[in-house]
Every structure is written in structure tokens, then in C-alpha cells.
Amino acid sequence: xxxxxxxxxxxxxxCIVGFDTLGLALERPGDEIILTPSDxxxxxxxKITGAKGRLPYEVEKNTAGLAAxxxxxxxxxxxxxxxxxxxxxxxxxxGLGSSAASAVAGAFAVNMxxxxxxxxxxxxxxxxxxxxxxxxxxHADNVxxxxxxxxxxxxxxxxxxxxxxxxxLMATVIYPHIEILTKDSRNILSxxxxxxxxxxxxxxxxxxxxxxxxxxxxxxxxxxxDVVIEPQRAKLIPHFQEVKDAALAQGAFGCSISGAGPSIFxxxxxxxxxxxxxxxxxxxxxxxxxxxxxxxxRINQEGVVKC
Amino acid sequence: xxxxxxxxxxxxxxCIVGFDTLGLALERPGDEIILTPSDxxxxxxxKITGAKGRLPYEVEKNTAGLAAxxxxxxxxxxxxxxxxxxxxxxxxxxGLGSSAASAVAGAFAVNMxxxxxxxxxxxxxxxxxxxxxxxxxxHADNVxxxxxxxxxxxxxxxxxxxxxxxxxLMATVIYPHIEILTKDSRNILSxxxxxxxxxxxxxxxxxxxxxxxxxxxxxxxxxxxDVVIEPQRAKLIPHFQEVKDAALAQGAFGCSISGAGPSIFxxxxxxxxxxxxxxxxxxxxxxxxxxxxxxxxRINQEGVVKC
Numbered sequence: 001x002x003x004x005x006x007x008x009x010x011x012x013x014x015c016i017v018g019f020d021t022l023g024l025a026l027e028r029p030g031d032e033i034i035l036t037p038s039d040x041x042x043x044x045x046x047k048i049t050g051a052k053g054r055l056p057y058e059v060e061k062n063t064a065g066l067a068a069x070x071x072x073x074x075x076x077x078x079x080x081x082x083x084x085x086x087x088x089x090x091x092x093x094x095g096l097g098s099s100a101a102s103a104v105a106g107a108f109a110v111n112m113x114x115x116x117x118x119x120x121x122x123x124x125x126x127x128x129x130x131x132x133x134x135x136x137x138x139h140a141d142n143v144x145x146x147x148x149x150x151x152x153x154x155x156x157x158x159x160x161x162x163x164x165x166x167x168x169l170m171a172t173v174i175y176p177h178i179e180i181l182t183k184d185s186r187n188i189l190s191x192x193x194x195x196x197x198x199x200x201x202x203x204x205x206x207x208x209x210x211x212x213x214x215x216x217x218x219x220x221x222x223x224x225x226d227v228v229i230e231p232q233r234a235k236l237i238p239h240f241q242e243v244k245d246a247a248l249a250q251g252a253f254g255c256s257i258s259g260a261g262p263s264i265f266x267x268x269x270x271x272x273x274x275x276x277x278x279x280x281x282x283x284x285x286x287x288x289x290x291x292x293x294x295x296x297x298r299i300n301q302e303g304v305v306k307c
Numbered sequence: 308x309x310x311x312x313x314x315x316x317x318x319x320x321x322c323i324v325g326f327d328t329l330g331l332a333l334e335r336p337g338d339e340i341i342l343t344p345s346d347x348x349x350x351x352x353x354k355i356t357g358a359k360g361r362l363p364y365e366v367e368k369n370t371a372g373l374a375a376x377x378x379x380x381x382x383x384x385x386x387x388x389x390x391x392x393x394x395x396x397x398x399x400x401x402g403l404g405s406s407a408a409s410a411v412a413g414a415f416a417v418n419m420x421x422x423x424x425x426x427x428x429x430x431x432x433x434x435x436x437x438x439x440x441x442x443x444x445x446h447a448d449n450v451x452x453x454x455x456x457x458x459x460x461x462x463x464x465x466x467x468x469x470x471x472x473x474x475x476l477m478a479t480v481i482y483p484h485i486e487i488l489t490k491d492s493r494n495i496l497s498x499x500x501x502x503x504x505x506x507x508x509x510x511x512x513x514x515x516x517x518x519x520x521x522x523x524x525x526x527x528x529x530x531x532x533d534v535v536i537e538p539q540r541a542k543l544i545p546h547f548q549e550v551k552d553a554a555l556a557q558g559a560f561g562c563s564i565s566g567a568g569p570s571i572f573x574x575x576x577x578x579x580x581x582x583x584x585x586x587x588x589x590x591x592x593x594x595x596x597x598x599x600x601x602x603x604x605r606i607n608q609e610g611v612v613k614c
């Protein structure tokens with residue numbers, strides 16, 4: 001049994017209209033994990049790069065480690081000797097599902113090394129064990145897309161559904177180099193919503209799913225609005241409104257905060273619009289002396305893969 | 308030009324998970340309108356039956372009359388001589404879209420008599436003119452299904468979408484002979500919703516649409532829950548919880564208030580379950596000395612028709 005390397009992609013949680021329930025996978029960035037059999041008993045994390053010293057080597061405190069261990073325990077193989085290297089190739093606290101990608105990569109790597117005793121979809125609860133360590137909850141809106149790709153609606157962890165969507169859809173994501181903690185971003189939210197906004201927000205989510213199914217781009221451009229979460233969180237991200245306006249002016253269907261931020265996500269009908277939106281969004285940050293990373297990506301259809 | 312008779316079906320607004328946005332059409336009951344050319348200038352209502360004296364003969368104050376007039380005005384034909392008979396064959400204030408059916412029948416009858424200058428779907432705004440007279444708002448969740456049939460999601464009056472759904476779905480509707488005014492039923496609602504309930508309610512609506520598209524009956528049975536509106540309105544309907552429990556015990560996917568009530572609606576996977584649910588629901592009311600009307604119906608796929 002030789003070692004393997006896997007790649008789990010970043011993802012956009014909430015996807016503008018589906019707070020805690022909707023997410024999509026990007027083609028990049030993402031995390032890599034290398035898993036190698038070892039003569040020493042048990043799972044060890046032997047190397048971490050790209051984490052600026054912020055990820056623990058202790059397996060049970062590390063999202064990738066815990067997810068991998070969770071699979072091993074399920075299979076009764078927790079004593080198996082394994083060395084894990086984690087190469088973070090995406091930013092922390094960016095709103096791009098960094099912890100989810102690590103957890104998915106950890107669970108997938110173990111299963112792959114064991115020649116796939118579990119189906120890919122069956123790895124979800126184990127990856128969620130890892131995700132919960134980082135986020136405190138078992139929401140699948142980042143983990144599920146990172147695992148199986150696509151645009152995913154998850155009612156809960158036992159009810160995960162891939163939304164049929166036009167293949168030409170393009171995601172633009174910009175990560176400004178500012179820091180927001182998911183916890184703060186969640187604490188800022190009001191515990192109540194007006195009935196009117198509830199109806200509109202639900203209608204927007206339902207419309208997005210219908211628009212995906214029917215490839216109805218007109219409906220998509222109308223419905224991609226977050227009337228509940230974005231107005232509360234936008235204030236945490238400097239120049240948010242300008243960045244959003246810049247993306248929409250280029251023809252993006254919608255633009256809002258990715259996950260808990262500070263990354264900003266736009267969905268576009270094609271590569272041309274997505275690239276133009278990307279440049280316009282980045283210009284707002286650069287004009288304001290804020291560095292940023294830019295990703296223009298198709299919707300990743302595979303999720304985590306061996307590489 | 309001879310007279311014509313049309314039938315517009317009742318409908319179930321809200322459909323459990325889509326407050327103000329989702330509705331479906333029943334095969335019966337419904338309203339009939341007979342429209343006949345006349346030598347006297349203008350539209351007149353000449354006969355109303357089944358309304359217990361509660362519907363005005365004045366065209367502009369009658370939902371069917373106003374909807375018909377609205378079509379005539381649009382076509383520049385408001386002086387055309389027409390006699391309208393309205394035969395209400397469904398209860399008022401029942402939560403079954405009575406005013407919507409009348410408005411749809413009125414608009415459709417005029418268009419049909421004129422040999423269809425407008426497409427059926429294009430009659431929506433005119434039927435909404437009539438509906439707004441009765442309900443005070445232009446929600447299409449009753450009008451759209453009554454007009455074109457099917458399960459309809461309407462984001463707003465300009466964004467109306469038919470949901471693909473399994474043909475074997477069956478609706479059971481029971482109308483207990485008690486009265487609730489839509490206005491009271493709306494006034495009772497809290498103006499705010501918890502964020503948690505908003506997420507769950509949105510997820511249920513999204514799940515229902517996915518379940519319809521995928522004919523996923525397991526998901527349908529999980530998602531048909533109203534955590535926001537039903538808990539507030541149920542108290543207006545005596546024995547609601549028992550009736551609901553009786554329907555669910557027979558295998559209905561879900562059961563809740565139809566529109567603003569007092570009718571109660573259950574959705575079932577087939578005729579057998581729908582009939583059993585119907586009998587069980589009616590038994591609760593009859594055990595409690597409340598008379599009721601029962602309707603077991605496929606989803607009406609045609610909407611308003613000439614008959």
C-alpha cells in the first residue's frame with residue numbers, strides 16, 4: 001500500500017439565497033492532503049504547510065485529522081499506522097470553506113487509501129465531524145459541495161441534494177486580506193426576521209432552484225438577492241457595496257458575501273462576465289489599498305479527487 | 308357570437324410550505340360563469356347563484372365582473388354588450404381560493420368569447436385585478452393555479468412558474484362549516500419570525516420543489532411542515548391538530564391549513580392514501596358535530612376551461 005495525495009476544493013456557503021443550506025464547489029483554491037502508511041501504530045499528522053502555525057498537529061483537534069480518524073473508527077481501524085501531511089493552499093477565515101475542505105480531504109484520503117470501502121457520499125458524516133470541530137455546527141453547506149461537487153442544497157446532514165444547473169455558470173470569488181471570525185459574523189445576526197423578509201428570502205431560494213432546473217437566466221438574475229443576512233453582515237466588510245455594485249454592473253446574476261465572509265462571491269452566466277466582474281471587483285479593493293486574491297472558476301462538478 | 312360557459316377550479320394557497328408563493332389547483336369544486344352577447348352596451352351581471360346574496364351585482368365591485376372588465380378595457384372593448392351569469396359552486400371564506408376562481412373565470416370567459424385574443428397566461432394580471440378586490444393584495448398563489456392548473460410557485464405576479472411534479476399526487480381537502488375571515492387570519496400573524504424558523508421554512512419550501520422535480524417521496528414526507536404560519540393560525544380552527552394527525556396517520560406527506568383556512572389540505576402519494584386520509588379527517592369533525600365538505604382530487608393540470 002503506497003501513499004496517496006488528494007485535493008478538496010474550496011466552496012461558497014450560503015450562495016446568496018440559502019443561508020446554512022446552499023453551497024457550491026469551486027475548482028480552486030483548495031487543500032491537499034498526502035496520506036502514507038506507516039509502521040507506527042495510529043494516525044499522526046507529520047507536516048502542515050500554508051497554515052502559518054495556526055493548525056494543531058494533535059489529530060483530534062485538527063479538522064482533517066479528526067475527520068480521518070472518524071472514518072478509521074467507523075471501520076474499526078483506528079490503530080492503523082498512517083502519516084498525514086496537510087498542505088493548506090487556501091486562506092483561513094476567508095468564508096471559502098477552509099475547514100470543510102480540510103475535513104473532506106482527511107476523510108476522503110483515508111477511504112481512498114483503503115481502496116474505498118465507503119462510497120464518496122457516505123463520507124459526509126465523518127467530514128462533518130471534522131467541520132463541527134472548527135465551526136461548532138454540522139451544517140453541510142460547505143462540506144457537501146467540497147465532497148461531491150456541484151451546487152448542493154442540504155436541508156440537514158441526512159438530506160443533501162444536488163441541484164441540476166446549467167454547466168456554463170461561472171463563479172467569481174474575491175478574498176480581501178482582512179479578517180473576520182465566523183463566530184463574530186454569526187453573533188452579529190439578529191435572532192428575528194420580518195415575516196415579509198422571510199417570504200421574500202424563501203421565494204428567492206425557491207426561485208434559484210427553479211432557475212437552475214430550467215436554466216432560466218432571467219429568473220436567476222432577479223432572485224439572487226439576500227434580504228436578510230447580507231444587510232447585517234455587509235458592514236463587516238469595507239467597500240462591500242461598491243464591490244457588489246461593480247460585479248452587478250458587469251452583468252453578474254447576483255453578488256454577496258461568501259459564507260461568513262469576508263470573501264465576496266458573484267455568479268455569472270459565462271466566463272466573459274465572470275472575468276469582467278472579477279476585474280471590476282478587484283479594482284475596488286486595490287483602489288482602496290486592500291490586497292485581495294481572485295478566483296474565477298466553473299462550478300466544480302467532482303468535489304474532492306485523488307491527484 | 309353565441310354564449311359560452313367556463314369553469315375555474317378551486318385552489319390550495321400556501322400549500323403548507325410556501326406562504327403567499329405556492330399554490331395548486333384542484334379538479335373540483337369551482338365556479339362557473341356563463342357569458343352571453345347582448346344588444347345592451349356594456350358588461351352586466353344578470354344572475355348570481357350559490358352566493359347566498361353575498362356577491363354584488365355591480366360589475367366593478369364583483370371579482371368576476373372586475374376581472375372581465377379589466378380584460379375588456381385592455382382590449383379597448385369596454386362598451387361591448389355582455390351578460391354574465393355567476394354560478395358559485397364552492398364555499399366562500401373557505402381557504403380554497405373562491406374569489407380567485409371567480410376572477411379567473413371572469414377574465415377567461417371574456418377572452419374565450421372573443422376567440423382568445425390573449426394567451427391564457429396573459430390573463431393573469433386581469434384576474435389579479437379581480438382577486439385584489441376581494442383580498443386586498445395581488446398574490447398569485449390562488450389565481451395562477453386556478454388559471455393554468457398544476458402546482459405553481461409565484462415569486463410575484465410577473466414571475467410565475469409551474470413546478471414539475473409526479474402525476475400521481477393526490478390532494479385531500481376538507482372544509483369544515485365554520486367561518487374565518489381572511490383578514491382575521493392574516494391579522495393574527497406575528498410580524499416577525501425567528502431566524503431559525505426562517506431557515507427551516509425556506510429549506511422546506513426548497514425541499515418541496517426539489518422533491519417534486521425528483522419525484523422524491525421520502526423528501527416530500529419530510530419537508531411538508533409549516534413551522535411559521537400554521538402554529539399561529541391553527542388555533543382558529545377547532546380540532547385542527549386531531550384532523551392533521553388523522554391525515555398523517557393514514558400516510559399523507561403533509562397536512563396543514565389551506566390558504567387562510569378553515570379548510571385543511573393534505574397531500575398524498577396516491578388515491579388510496581388520499582381517500583383514507585379524507586375519511587379519517589372527516590370523522591374527527593363529525594365526531595365533534597361539525598359538518599364538513601370533502602374533496603379528494605388529483606392536481607388539476609388544466610386550470611380554467613370551457614365547459
